[in-house]
Amino acid sequence: MKKIALFALVSALLAGSASAQEKVTVTVAAFPSLDTSIKAVLPAWNKLHPNITIKLVAQEFADHHNAMTTALATGQGLPDVMALEIGYVGKFAEGKGLEDLNKAPYNATQYKKLFTPFTVAQATSSDKRFIAMPTDIGPGTLLYRKDVLDKAGVDPAQLNKSWESYIAAGKTIKAKTGASLINTAQSIYGVVSRTNLKPGEGIYFDSKNNLLVGPDNARFVRAFTLAKQVRAEGLDAKIGEWSNEWYDAFKQGTVASQFSGAWLTGALESWMAPDTKGMWRVENLPEGGYASWGGSFYAIPTAAKNKQWAWEFIKFMTMDKAQQLTAFTINGAFPALLTAQNDNLFSQGVAFLGNQKARVLWRDAARKTQPIDVNKYDSVADQIVNTELTNVLEQGKDIKQALTDARAQILRRAR
Amino acid sequence: MQERVPLPTSPPRQRRRWSYNRFQQRAAPYLFTSPFFILFLIFGLFPLGFSLFLAFHLWNPLDGLGNWEYVGWDNFKLALGAPDQFWVSLKITVWIGLLSGVPQHLVALPLAFVINQALRRWQSGISTILFLPYITNAVAITIVFGMLFSENLGLLNYGLSLVGLGPVRWLALPELVPVSVATVVFWRYVGWNVILYLSGLQAISEDVYEAATVDGANNVQKFFYITLPLLRPMMFYAFTLTIVGNMQLFEEPFILLGQAGGSGGAALTSAMHIFNVAFRDLDMGYGSAMAWLLFLAIFILSMINNYLFSRGGGRS
Numbered sequence: 001m002k003k004i005a006l007f008a009l010v011s012a013l014l015a016g017s018a019s020a021q022e023k024v025t026v027t028v029a030a031f032p033s034l035d036t037s038i039k040a041v042l043p044a045w046n047k048l049h050p051n052i053t054i055k056l057v058a059q060e061f062a063d064h065h066n067a068m069t070t071a072l073a074t075g076q077g078l079p080d081v082m083a084l085e086i087g088y089v090g091k092f093a094e095g096k097g098l099e100d101l102n103k104a105p106y107n108a109t110q111y112k113k114l115f116t117p118f119t120v121a122q123a124t125s126s127d128k129r130f131i132a133m134p135t136d137i138g139p140g141t142l143l144y145r146k147d148v149l150d151k152a153g154v155d156p157a158q159l160n161k162s163w164e165s166y167i168a169a170g171k172t173i174k175a176k177t178g179a180s181l182i183n184t185a186q187s188i189y190g191v192v193s194r195t196n197l198k199p200g201e202g203i204y205f206d207s208k209n210n211l212l213v214g215p216d217n218a219r220f221v222r223a224f225t226l227a228k229q230v231r232a233e234g235l236d237a238k239i240g241e242w243s244n245e246w247y248d249a250f251k252q253g254t255v256a257s258q259f260s261g262a263w264l265t266g267a268l269e270s271w272m273a274p275d276t277k278g279m280w281r282v283e284n285l286p287e288g289g290y291a292s293w294g295g296s297f298y299a300i301p302t303a304a305k306n307k308q309w310a311w312e313f314i315k316f317m318t319m320d321k322a323q324q325l326t327a328f329t330i331n332g333a334f335p336a337l338l339t340a341q342n343d344n345l346f347s348q349g350v351a352f353l354g355n356q357k358a359r360v361l362w363r364d365a366a367r368k369t370q371p372i373d374v375n376k377y378d379s380v381a382d383q384i385v386n387t388e389l390t391n392v393l394e395q396g397k398d399i400k401q402a403l404t405d406a407r408a409q410i411l412r413r414a415r
Numbered sequence: 416m417q418e419r420v421p422l423p424t425s426p427p428r429q430r431r432r433w434s435y436n437r438f439q440q441r442a443a444p445y446l447f448t449s450p451f452f453i454l455f456l457i458f459g460l461f462p463l464g465f466s467l468f469l470a471f472h473l474w475n476p477l478d479g480l481g482n483w484e485y486v487g488w489d490n491f492k493l494a495l496g497a498p499d500q501f502w503v504s505l506k507i508t509v510w511i512g513l514l515s516g517v518p519q520h521l522v523a524l525p526l527a528f529v530i531n532q533a534l535r536r537w538q539s540g541i542s543t544i545l546f547l548p549y550i551t552n553a554v555a556i557t558i559v560f561g562m563l564f565s566e567n568l569g570l571l572n573y574g575l576s577l578v579g580l581g582p583v584r585w586l587a588l589p590e591l592v593p594v595s596v597a598t599v600v601f602w603r604y605v606g607w608n609v610i611l612y613l614s615g616l617q618a619i620s621e622d623v624y625e626a627a628t629v630d631g632a633n634n635v636q637k638f639f640y641i642t643l644p645l646l647r648p649m650m651f652y653a654f655t656l657t658i659v660g661n662m663q664l665f666e667e668p669f670i671l672l673g674q675a676g677g678s679g680g681a682a683l684t685s686a687m688h689i690f691n692v693a694f695r696d697l698d699m700g701y702g703s704a705m706a707w708l709l710f711l712a713i714f715i716l717s718m719i720n721n722y723l724f725s726r727g728g729g730r731s
Binding site: 062 | 475476500588680701
């Protein structure tokens, strides 16, 4: 085994000195559908750097992040470029295994202004290390069925004027068409708890690690109250996301609206409900709320072998306008790069949305989205609060009591 | 002719030479059994020891090896504290275990008896069919059941709608979710238990049954007075396997309901909770501590099972 390795090394060295340019393989670990974006730009990369081979290792979403966790824990089997999804970037930022891109030789501080502001904050740790470059974002909007609203005689503006008018519209829709307002009441909680945060606030913790969840926090009380109201009025279809019922509701038009990232339009068009082309429209979230759904990043592990080329590749993926636009057109990955967002492509209508100029709306939403502080205990808090919300919705538990219990449980776990 | 005895001052050279026979006798057994021990050391003993070590530490795997902080019994105290999810998950696990385990044995035992008594001719065919769920991939099973349980599109609710019953939220109502999961577990392991009981039944001598027939015993009497008492060792074995398996339930609820264990974590079993804490919340120490507590719970339940079996039957 050693002999083979030695032979390989010697022949590699010989080959290196023989040809003028070194041959390097850069390993990139990613998850679906980010791998589609990478594959889309590979031809351009190979043309530019014929000697630098990109080896793409794609695993399922959870498998990828588990594998990366294990690799960082042991320092073994690390890729040169590590893709991270928004749900993980906060946790990985607090760890110690990724390069701080603020420092030399990366000096990424100068590039931060090129990106949508909130996404840069997401990849910054609490001690101000910048651990990953953003590549795509998920500007949050309200997607609605225009045909259902027309049938019910509801003005789309009523859906997002206020939460109260949203619920009122839901009652009309239910009465006139029989369609539900939203897939599940939990979604209302999701939006209300994620929007209109004060500066220095995260969803569950503030920037000083103080827990915000509790019976005295107006944001959570309102989120729970509105969700309960929607459930009590029978306006939600009680359908979980990513279920067969969810896809079916999109196809049949039995659910009138859906809060989501811009990417959902692409998913609807490509596989969820292609036959509903032209029936959908998007608008901003209720009460001028702005939030992001999703987003992807690239990081470099400290123990990576080819950091120099890893960084070149990341820059190519994230800061090259042409590549960002390729990923957007082929994979629907909304660019994090501001110059890419200013391309002509964005002023064109989206056929699936009845030629609505939705991209401009998404771009505007992305720029207005405030940075949200992430905390390493966010996933703990998220699980506990959602369980308590279910208790409220399904068992009729008192809201103040549920939030009191949630607070106590999170405080125990957040050590 | 007598051979020359070598002088003690100069030991024979042959002895030091490599001999195939000596290798066969002395080293080969160790060499050939070594893969198991090497694999066990790496994948069995080391993780076990490491998780015991981690149970007393606070460790985020993203910090890398070595960056752990000793916290003593804190992880155990955290898990055993009154409102902790660990207790909730343990209750859920035991509940689903009972919901799926008790019917499994109540059905498997008489079924095995009937097959053994009346359906001898088709026994191998029936056994194969009953064993299929056990060897089928859990993911495939769970996806199929997911479609059966589907609220608006599922076969189960379609059947109910034919008799005028409204759609039942099998996978959303917190009270029903454990039942749905238990159904999958039941379906998957009932055949396995039938096979266990069948093999136990076949160890019972025909003579005993024949004697009973001569004495005029009917099938019910044979079942209660011959089969059940003589099947005790196999029942003990099958019960123990069910307890251990059900307490570690993971695949079925995980695939059927997702990482969070469904609506409000209604089917969040202990194994799933441990997985979430370790790999989603990245709190390896707390996860390890709970894994050891789960081990303790399984150990206690197995001991109770052992006690009940040795007490109730007057084991000789």
